[in-house]
Structure formats: structure tokens, C-alpha cells
Amino acid sequence: MNNLDTNINFIKKTPKVELHLHIEGSLEPELMFKLSKRNKIEIPFKTVDEIRSAYNFTNLDSFLKIYYEGSNVLITEEDFFDLTWEYILRCKQDNIVHTEIFFDPQSHLPRGVSFDTVIKGIHKALKKAEKDFGITSKIIMCFLRHLDEEPCFDVLKQACNHKDKIIGVGLDSSEKGNPPVKFKRLFEQAMKEGFITVAHAGEEGPPEYIWDSLDILKVKRIDHGVQCLNDEKLVNKLVHAQIPLTVCPLSNIKLCVFDKLENHNLKKMLDRGLRVMVNSDDPAYFGGYLNKNLIETSKALNLNLEDIKKLIENSFKSSFLENEKKEKWLEKIN
Ligand code: ADE
Ligand code: ZN
Numbered sequence: 001m002n003n004l005d006t007n008i009n010f011i012k013k014t015p016k017v018e019l020h021l022h023i024e025g026s027l028e029p030e031l032m033f034k035l036s037k038r039n040k041i042e043i044p045f046k047t048v049d050e051i052r053s054a055y056n057f058t059n060l061d062s063f064l065k066i067y068y069e070g071s072n073v074l075i076t077e078e079d080f081f082d083l084t085w086e087y088i089l090r091c092k093q094d095n096i097v098h099t100e101i102f103f104d105p106q107s108h109l110p111r112g113v114s115f116d117t118v119i120k121g122i123h124k125a126l127k128k129a130e131k132d133f134g135i136t137s138k139i140i141m142c143f144l145r146h147l148d149e150e151p152c153f154d155v156l157k158q159a160c161n162h163k164d165k166i167i168g169v170g171l172d173s174s175e176k177g178n179p180p181v182k183f184k185r186l187f188e189q190a191m192k193e194g195f196i197t198v199a200h201a202g203e204e205g206p207p208e209y210i211w212d213s214l215d216i217l218k219v220k221r222i223d224h225g226v227q228c229l230n231d232e233k234l235v236n237k238l239v240h241a242q243i244p245l246t247v248c249p250l251s252n253i254k255l256c257v258f259d260k261l262e263n264h265n266l267k268k269m270l271d272r273g274l275r276v277m278v279n280s281d282d283p284a285y286f287g288g289y290l291n292k293n294l295i296e297t298s299k300a301l302n303l304n305l306e307d308i309k310k311l312i313e314n315s316f317k318s319s320f321l322e323n324e325k326k327e328k329w330l331e332k333i334n
Contacts (some may be wrong), residue, residue, distance in 0.1 A: 011308060013095065016290060020224075020248055022142075023087060023102065024067065025067060025285055025286075039075045041073045041075070057255055059204065061174055071104070071107045081125045083122075092135065098137065098325075104172065115159075115162075119162050138320050142169070143172075144173040145173045149182055152183070152186050170223065171183060171200055180212040199219045199223060203252075207231035207234050221243070221318060222246070226252060228269075242275045244275045244318030247278060248280060249261060251281035253286075262300045266278070
């Protein structure tokens with residue numbers, strides 16, 4: 001077997017973790033079509049192929065517009081169950097043993113879909129995943145940063161009724177012009193309620209947004225963070241504190257953060273000692289689930305087996321899994 005085959009084989013057979021996955025971003029065109037019919041919701045596409053060919057993005061905002069439109073077909077608890085269950089089947093295929101998923105309640109509440117409907121559907125599928133396949137999971141609720149802080153407090157209040165299911169809060173949507181400081185009071189309140197915090201930062205936005213996510217929002221992980229290499233002092237801090245950066249290579253290419261995968265900075269980040277790992281972000285929109293992200297990135301950046309091992313090890317270490325389970329998996333993969 002040559003090195004490439006060895007790497008692909010290793011990626012496929014090693015148990016893995018995913019830490020950056022928006023459940024609404026796993027809505028495949030086939031399911032979007034099915035749900036649009038089931039719920040009698042009009043979508044601006046006639047065929048599955050038409051949906052797929054609309055997925056040409058120039059930046060984050062051009063993607064978000066289509067992503068929120070797609071989410072409109074999600075109405076009932078069964079829809080959220082089906083959506084989550086389809087992602088779980090992909091996890092099984094890719095040998096993902098633990099996943100931490102984001103959901104965006106604020107893209108559903110204004111359409112009259114209740115918080116309980118969303119969380120119950122997602123949670124039911126995740127419970128079944130554990131029972132049927134032994135796949136464990138955590139749920140993180142994201143606030144949409146293009147909206148004001150004030151209405152988020154009511155969403156946080158609703159999340160407090162589901163502390164048994166939701167482990168933390170995050171920040172996603174349009175990054176530029178929506179700095180972390182906008183949500184300072186909200187995140188303080190979330191922490192008081194016992195939620196862990198994470199935030200998308202340094203995807204398109206400047207390194208300052210990474211600094212402020214750490215200093216003001218007190219995040220345990222940075223989602224994306226690829227812009228950190230433009231600030232040497234920040235890199236030193238991230239390395240020293242081993243702050244996890246949940247990098248999503250295929251997403252970064254689709255959203256034109258890098259022009260091609262060969263120019264992605266993941267290998268540079270690894271070599272600097274940053275705690276990075278690979279994730280799929282919105283796989284139905286960006287052309288690949290976790291294994292494809294790992295395989296394509298390994299090929300494009302000439303990653304060796306040690307690099308790939310490090311990425312997978314980092315993902316287990318950076319998860320919010322209970323320490324005992326974390327240790328068990330780390331032992332197993334080594
Ligand atoms: N929501 C879904 N995917 C996202 C991304 N990559 N960045 C910010 N918000 C998102
Ligand atoms: Zn994301």
C-alpha cells in the first residue's frame with residue numbers, strides 16, 4: 001500500500017469525533033425536497049439538481065442566505081428527527097463515535113416553530129443514535145450574531161428549560177461587523193446559567209474577534225479561527241493555552257476563505273502547535289462529511305500519518321466528553 005492509501009485507510013477505520021457541525025447544514029437536497037412536499041412549503045427549486053447547482057457561494061453571507069431559505073422546510077418534530085437521523089447515519093458511515101452539534105433556534109422561532117419542537121426532534125434522534133449505534137453526542141445552541149442581543153435573552157430563557165439536553169451556547173451567522181462584544185451580557189448570563197461557551201471567530205473576521213471571544217465571551221473553543229495566523233501574539237496565546245480551533249477545510253474553500261485546498265493553512269497551524277482538528281460545518285452545502293474533509297485535506301496538504309493522528313487526537317481532547325470517556329477513546333486510538 002502506498003502512503004496515500006495507508007492514510008485513507010487510517011482515516012476510515014479510526015474512531016473519530018466531530019465538533020463543528022450545524023444540524024441545519026446537514027439538510028441534503030433530497031430531504032429538503034421531501035419536506036417541502038410533506039409540509040407544503042414552496043422552495044425556489046424544481047429539482048434536486050437545481051438545488052445542488054445553486055450552491056455556488058462567494059462568501060459567508062452568500063451561503064447564509066440559501067442556508068436560511070433551506071431551513072424553512074423544517075416544521076415538525078418529525079422533520080428535526082429525520083434531519084438529525086440522516087446525519088447520524090453519515091456519522092456511522094464515517095466512523096464518528098462522538099459528535100457535538102449546533103442548532104439555530106432563531107432561524108425557526110420566527111416561522112412559528114417552537115423551541116420545544118426543534119430540541120425534542122433533535123434530541124430524540126441523538127438518543128436513538130446512542131441506543132442503536134453507541135454514538136454519543138452533545139448539543140450546543142447558537143445565537144445568530146446578525147440579530148440584536150436583546151431578543152436573545154428570551155431564547156436563552158427557553159434553553160434553560162432544556163439544560164438536561166443543551167450543554168453550551170455558541171455564536172454563528174454573519175461574522176464581519178458583528179463583533180463578540182455585542183453579546184457580552186448575553187454570554188455572561190449564559191455562563192451564570194451553567195452553559196459552556198464557544199463562538200465562531202476568525203472565519204472571515206479579524207484576529208481581534210478571536211481575542212474578544214476568549215477575553216469577553218470566555219469561550220472554551222474557537223470555531224474556525226483560521227485568521228489567527230495573522231497575529232503572532234494571538235498564536236502564542238492559543239498554543240500556550242491549547243485552545244481548540246474547530247477548522248472546517250471544505251467549508252473554507254466553498255466560502256472562498258482560501259482559493260483552493262492546497263493553499264489552506266491547516267498544516268501551518270498544526271506545525272505551529274495549535275490545537276486544530278477537522279470538521280464538516282455544513283456538509284450538505286459544502287460537498288462532504290468528515291471523512292471527505294480529512295481525505296481531501298490530507299491529499300491537498302500532503303499530510304503524513306502523524307499529522308492525521310494528531311488531528312484526530314486533538315478532536316477527542318477538545319470535546320466536551322466526560323474525562324473518563326475521553327481517556328478511554330484516546331487510549332483506544334493510540
Ligand atoms: N452557520 C452555519 N454555518 C456557518 C458558518 N460556517 N459560519 C457562520 N455561521 C454559520
Ligand atoms: Zn460553522
